[in-house]
Amino acid sequence: MALLSAPFQWKGLALKNRVVMPPMCQYSVEAKDGKPNDWHFVHYVSRAVGGAGLIIMEMTDVEPDGRISDYDLGLWSDEQIPAFARIVSKVHEYGAKIGVQIAHAGRKAEDAEVPVAPSAIAFSEKYKTPRALTTEEVQAMVVKFREAARRAVEAGMDTIEIHGAHGYLIHQFHSPLTNKRDDQYGKDLALFGVEVIKAVKSVMPEDMPLIMRISAVEYVEGGYGLEYSTELCRRYKEAGVDIFHISSGGEGPIGSGGRPGIHPGYQVPMARAIKQALDVPVIAVGNLDNPLLAEATLGNGDADLVAVGRGMLRDPYWALHAIRTVSGEVVPPKQYERAF
Numbered sequence: 253m254a255l256l257s258a259p260f261q262w263k264g265l266a267l268k269n270r271v272v273m274p275p276m277c278q279y280s281v282e283a284k285d286g287k288p289n290d291w292h293f294v295h296y297v298s299r300a301v302g303g304a305g306l307i308i309m310e311m312t313d314v315e316p317d318g319r320i321s322d323y324d325l326g327l328w329s330d331e332q333i334p335a336f337a338r339i340v341s342k343v344h345e346y347g348a349k350i351g352v353q354i355a356h357a358g359r360k361a362e363d364a365e366v367p368v369a370p371s372a373i374a375f376s377e378k379y380k381t382p383r384a385l386t387t388e389e390v391q392a393m394v395v396k397f398r399e400a401a402r403r404a405v406e407a408g409m410d411t412i413e414i415h416g417a418h419g420y421l422i423h424q425f426h427s428p429l430t431n432k433r434d435d436q437y438g439k440d441l442a443l444f445g446v447e448v449i450k451a452v453k454s455v456m457p458e459d460m461p462l463i464m465r466i467s468a469v470e471y472v473e474g475g476y477g478l479e480y481s482t483e484l485c486r487r488y489k490e491a492g493v494d495i496f497h498i499s500s501g502g503e504g505p506i507g508s509g510g511r512p513g514i515h516p517g518y519q520v521p522m523a524r525a526i527k528q529a530l531d532v533p534v535i536a537v538g539n540l541d542n543p544l545l546a547e548a549t550l551g552n553g554d555a556d557l558v559a560v561g562r563g564m565l566r567d568p569y570w571a572l573h574a575i576r577t578v579s580g581e582v583v584p585p586k587q588y589e590r591a592f
Contacts, residue, residue, distance in 0.1 A: 288336060
């Protein structure tokens, strides 16, 4: 059996294969109300029809001013739950599991009148200068993450991913570049993330695994590297994270302190390093849309799951096609069997 098509289980999350659709913003909310609409329904359900084992819905924000743009998804209100539940139910009909990435953009909230962040440091000259959150506001933000997770559970999600990567709020707190606070959240840069994890876990079913996305390397001058992120993940694992989704970058304008690779699989060594250091399941991501490379990533023990982003934007049936490429066999929806 090809490893791409091999089942995977962690706690109560049982996947039919190792192919993950990672979160990718669609910027397509029509009424700026944070609710997924028909575009999102077709977008996600078609990837379930297309054979993905796990679909992680795009960055979904815990408050309106936490969105990158006003056209992003949100879970700050119970009124948003039914629109998510509609997608979850239909995805399940086609044999896929689904989760949602909950997040806050922090200083990268482009449409917020005044963005908030750990410290009043702008992302770049093109971005607004954020206001530093008070200690009480940070504590209130933890509750907002908890409530968003509660709503995700009520919507029927199979897992939840916390966004701690790509320069968004949790990343801003745990990066020495962007956290210059003098309260407890500045003295312990991982504290905010730890508190969010514990709060989210408190409303999740005991057998539901928690995923966290991390930028393993920062690509700006003075940015942290793999050794630092590995220790962050150690703290986050102790707090309750079950699976890490390993990405990189996003904390500042690329190029000031090195550049990310653009070659296929450029982030896979980071995933492998964290997997080995912490003995924890990891999702690898980053230019893995060649089926043979995705299979090799699993076969070499670099990761437990592979996430394919742009490849799935180009081809909703990437998983079916990739599994057929590496194994010669695939089980498509019965309506499509004659095409295979």
